Amino acid sequence: MFLRMLWRAAVLRRGRAASALLAMVVAAAVATAMLNLYVDVQAKLRREFRKYGANVVVVARDGQSLPDDTLTTVRSALGSGGIAVPFAYAVARTPDGRSVVVAGTDFQQAQKLNGSWWSVTAWPKASHDALVGAHAAVVLGAAGKPFDLSFQGRSIRLNPVGTLQTGAAEDSRVYVSLAEFVEWTHVPYSTVEISASGSADDVSTAIQRLGQSLPGADVHPVRQVTEGEANVLGKMRSTLLVASILIILTAAVCVLSTLTGWVSDRRRDFALMKALGASGRMLQGFFAAEAAALGAIGAILGFSIGVGVAIWIGQANFHAPVTPRLSVLPLVLAGGIVIALIAAILPISLLRQVQPATILRGE
Amino acid sequence: MFLRLLYESFRRQKRRKLLAGVAIMLGVGVATAMIAVATDIGDKISRELRTYGANLIVTPQEDTLDVEIGGVNLKPPSDGAYLSEADLPKIKGMFWRNNIVGFAPMLPASITLGGARNVTLLGTYFARSVVFGKQDFITGVRTTHPWWKVQGAWPEDNSEDILLGDHLAAKLNRTPGQDIELAGRPHRIAGILSTGGPEDYEIVAPLALAQEILGKPGAVRRIYVSAVTKPEDAFARRDPKSMSPEMYDRWYCSPYAQSIAFQLQEAIPHSHAEQIRQVAQNEGTVLSRIQGLMLLITLAALLASALAVSASMATAVVERRGEVGLMKALGAGNLAVAVLFFAEATLLALLAGAAGFAGGALLARQIGHSIFASQITIQPVLLPIILAIAVLVTFAGSAVAIRRAVKFDPVYALRGDA
Numbered sequence: 001m002f003l004r005m006l007w008r009a010a011v012l013r014r015g016r017a018a019s020a021l022l023a024m025v026v027a028a029a030v031a032t033a034m035l036n037l038y039v040d041v042q043a044k045l046r047r048e049f050r051k052y053g054a055n056v057v058v059v060a061r062d063g064q065s066l067p068d069d070t071l072t073t074v075r076s077a078l079g080s081g082g083i084a085v086p087f088a089y090a091v092a093r094t095p096d097g098r099s100v101v102v103a104g105t106d107f108q109q110a111q112k113l114n115g116s117w118w119s120v121t122a123w124p125k126a127s128h129d130a131l132v133g134a135h136a137a138v139v140l141g142a143a144g145k146p147f148d149l150s151f152q153g154r155s156i157r158l159n160p161v162g163t164l165q166t167g168a169a170e171d172s173r174v175y176v177s178l179a180e181f182v183e184w185t186h187v188p189y190s191t192v193e194i195s196a197s198g199s200a201d202d203v204s205t206a207i208q209r210l211g212q213s214l215p216g217a218d219v220h221p222v223r224q225v226t227e228g229e230a231n232v233l234g235k236m237r238s239t240l241l242v243a244s245i246l247i248i249l250t251a252a253v254c255v256l257s258t259l260t261g262w263v264s265d266r267r268r269d270f271a272l273m274k275a276l277g278a279s280g281r282m283l284q285g286f287f288a289a290e291a292a293a294l295g296a297i298g299a300i301l302g303f304s305i306g307v308g309v310a311i312w313i314g315q316a317n318f319h320a321p322v323t324p325r326l327s328v329l330p331l332v333l334a335g336g337i338v339i340a341l342i343a344a345i346l347p348i349s350l351l352r353q354v355q356p357a358t359i360l361r362g363e
Numbered sequence: 364m365f366l367r368l369l370y371e372s373f374r375r376q377k378r379r380k381l382l383a384g385v386a387i388m389l390g391v392g393v394a395t396a397m398i399a400v401a402t403d404i405g406d407k408i409s410r411e412l413r414t415y416g417a418n419l420i421v422t423p424q425e426d427t428l429d430v431e432i433g434g435v436n437l438k439p440p441s442d443g444a445y446l447s448e449a450d451l452p453k454i455k456g457m458f459w460r461n462n463i464v465g466f467a468p469m470l471p472a473s474i475t476l477g478g479a480r481n482v483t484l485l486g487t488y489f490a491r492s493v494v495f496g497k498q499d500f501i502t503g504v505r506t507t508h509p510w511w512k513v514q515g516a517w518p519e520d521n522s523e524d525i526l527l528g529d530h531l532a533a534k535l536n537r538t539p540g541q542d543i544e545l546a547g548r549p550h551r552i553a554g555i556l557s558t559g560g561p562e563d564y565e566i567v568a569p570l571a572l573a574q575e576i577l578g579k580p581g582a583v584r585r586i587y588v589s590a591v592t593k594p595e596d597a598f599a600r601r602d603p604k605s606m607s608p609e610m611y612d613r614w615y616c617s618p619y620a621q622s623i624a625f626q627l628q629e630a631i632p633h634s635h636a637e638q639i640r641q642v643a644q645n646e647g648t649v650l651s652r653i654q655g656l657m658l659l660i661t662l663a664a665l666l667a668s669a670l671a672v673s674a675s676m677a678t679a680v681v682e683r684r685g686e687v688g689l690m691k692a693l694g695a696g697n698l699a700v701a702v703l704f705f706a707e708a709t710l711l712a713l714l715a716g717a718a719g720f721a722g723g724a725l726l727a728r729q730i731g732h733s734i735f736a737s738q739i740t741i742q743p744v745l746l747p748i749i750l751a752i753a754v755l756v757t758f759a760g761s762a763v764a765i766r767r768a769v770k771f772d773p774v775y776a777l778r779g780d781a
Contacts, residue, residue, distance in 0.1 A: 261678030
């Protein structure tokens, strides 16, 4: 009987029930999308910040060189999320006696680490291919022609396949692959640039771990990068929190006013039931159950739509989907039911004080 | 008569009008605050991103190749061209001067310390006041390199005190307050500098001291400029020489890193200005992501506000079916009833909308203060736009309900068979 009443009430007043449900669905969807974004945006933005290049640098202590297995140690300490790129430096001479810094590196890894801000015309692939900094290219006059460099009497002929522009020290250097560099100069790598992923705490634990496993080297954060990141992320987090609260509040008001209208619209049902002998408690239970059912259905529908919206926003803005958080569901569900209950109970308690006869007479 | 109806409606139904008004106020307030924050957030985040330090660098035009590894310059110090310190204030005379957060000149000099150790001494401004015209402007590494931390005190720009990089200090075993002999004269160590960069192995001193040691008065090797810029797009990357005059004006008057670099080159003779891509490029990406996100969130806020407003309007109208029935029974046409309701809705939207705008502006200010510690400016042009949106949404929200109310047979409405 109770269930049938609930069901008939929804079916017979489709229009009003549907508009109340719609409000609920939209509010729940907006709330879900905002909460999902709030949780995930940190990770998304952090990923953008990781494109700034290394946030940790390992350098050899003065006058020493890094142990041969440094790179392996670093990579195993970092795990899968990080990138580690070795750099070796030497000052070579051009045939006309000018000095130029030559750097040896792993191009594949360097592209992963710095690809987004190094403006490179073409990355070297074959052996003896070199990447020439924009300043160095002008000074060397190496417009695509192979050029010679010598280091301690040993010379090498390099083929400039691409130019590199960064606006910093890299512009004055010539980059070759690490293997060829070592073969030519016998100078091992002295710097490892690392991009450690994760939050500020993750990065500092990674630095500690690296420091312990590399006692002979200096491990330090690139403060320029880490501090800027922390700053912006913190502000964004607060802005999003405020925005989420405001939007969810507005959505709640929308649901509240629609549901209140829906319930007070049905005061004649209420009066009729009371006249037929229903107790006040039973009536309250009936309307509460109805509202709770509406809230729950609306919240679940809204949750699935909201997750879709969050995924779409992630795709459109960050080019990576936002991972749906199931942990948001209980929150949205509870919120939906509570708001629906408040919206139902308020007009009912007002109506309870009125004689059913007055309502039925239409006053 | 019409006006009286309108007036009485507001006077007698204070509670209902207040409820609908509160919903509109809240909706408009949230929308205003979000729009204000979203339009300003680019600028705000851009200023936060200045923590990354300078995004532009100015070097002498006929620069020779830097021979520098890990911040240690291996080139003979007398080599290369210099910029003139006297040209520096001109940076504050550029078109985009208000976007220049700060600049710091640098002059590295190589000195021998104690034994035969070669150390770089970097001359710069710490927080020096620069005068251009009537403007007074304080600039130096403390603005352009905000991640530099000093244990002890920052030296005065007109003193001969110096900062010692922390690795160097550990090696030399010196603490702040002690003296160190540089180029034959003792200098006080004001503080120990930690940067996480090559400066940790260097000595940083006031610019004048480096000029004196080098024997080049008024010389500057490079200038770091920190500017608030707009994310780069395809238009920014175009070559200004190939543009039509109007396009050139538009390019020149947009705060792209490229156009600011171009203006720096104009301001400082014989110079070459370039963006520091690590900072400038990534700043652009982060900025455009954040702006995109805020745009979408603002749309969500607008949607939620619109729904809240229309829902409360619809409820308000449906509740008044009996009144409609009475009016119609007394001979009012559909049009007259609809006009009355729409007039009420407009009045309500304007009143509550204005109040909501004021509330939203306050909210935006509060957000600006508590999150960004700076003012969020509300463009006055926002008021008519917000009011128009409020009226439109209120109309749309009540339209369906009004139509239904008007169509309802007065007999049923009056009998109460809603």
